[in-house]
Amino acid sequence: MIEVLIVDDQPLMAKALKVFVSGSEGMRVVGDASNGAEAIEQVRSLAPDVVVMDMQMPVMDGVEATRLITREFPRTRVLAVTTFSSEQYLVPALRAGASGYIVKDAEPDEVIAAIRGVNEGNGVIAPQVASDLIDAVRDASSGPLLPGMTVEHGLTERELAVVLSLAQGNSNAEIAAELYLAEATVKTHMGRVMDKWGVRDRVQVLIHAAQLGLVRIGV
Structure with a gap:
């Protein structure tokens, strides 16, 4: 059972998300919050598997809440x-540790x-925001998007092939x-790439690879 915390300051949106999640097999809503500060307290008390986090909220926005939650609870995604595809929130949210980004x-x-x-x-990136991610990665010039990134990729030939695919x-x-590999082998290679690069999911792998010039994301 996937336990989900809903965080949104818009009551109608929060209610809709609860309906979607509660009506899905293998999921249940364990709590809700209307701002980032409340979200942190709820995560501490409920330890959900996934937090569905709005980015634009009062008191504490979703980016800062994401940063604090993923730092204190690395197993919580x-x-x-x-509301819309926006580079203003996209890259900061991913950099803060979000494992996915979708629009409402x-x-x-x-x-x-x-x-x-x-x-x-x-990692999950909605098609609607993919172009923003591509632009942000290509245009980034103020340093790495992810903490601890290095200038050398350090991958084996097979690990690089997995990243390219x-x-x-x-x-x-x-x-x-x-x-021509077993799926379990692919997962092993992906895990090694994440360990080497110090990232936590496939989205972060893609951002890192694009920053290093190993891949070009998109068409």
Whole structure:
């Protein structure tokens, strides 16, 4: 059972998210909050698997709450949600440790799929915001997007092949088929890449790879 905390200062949106999650098999809403400060307290008390986090809130915004939650509770995944695709929140949210980023007008099944994805350790970026991520990565000139990034990639040939396939939007199963590997082997390689680069999910792997010039995300 995936335990989900809903964080949104708009009551109607929060209620809609609760309906979507509660009606999905294998999920349940364990609590809610209306700002980042409340979210942190709820995570401390409820230890949810996934926090669906609005970015624009009073008292404490979603970016700062995400940073504090992922630092104190590394096993809790954060799915960032915002009203529109915006570079203002996209890169800071991912840099703060969010495992995924979707917009509020996403279809219910997209929201549920995103929650499942981040819970499984897969980074999720909604198609609506992909172009913003590409632009942000290409245009970044003030230093690395992620803490602890190095200038050398340090990957084996097979690990690099996995990253290149990931950049094409492939799932683990698709990467396995393309590289003639077992899916478990792909997961092992991906885990080693994350360990070497000090990142926590596939989205962060892509950002790091793009910053190093190993891949170009997008079409």
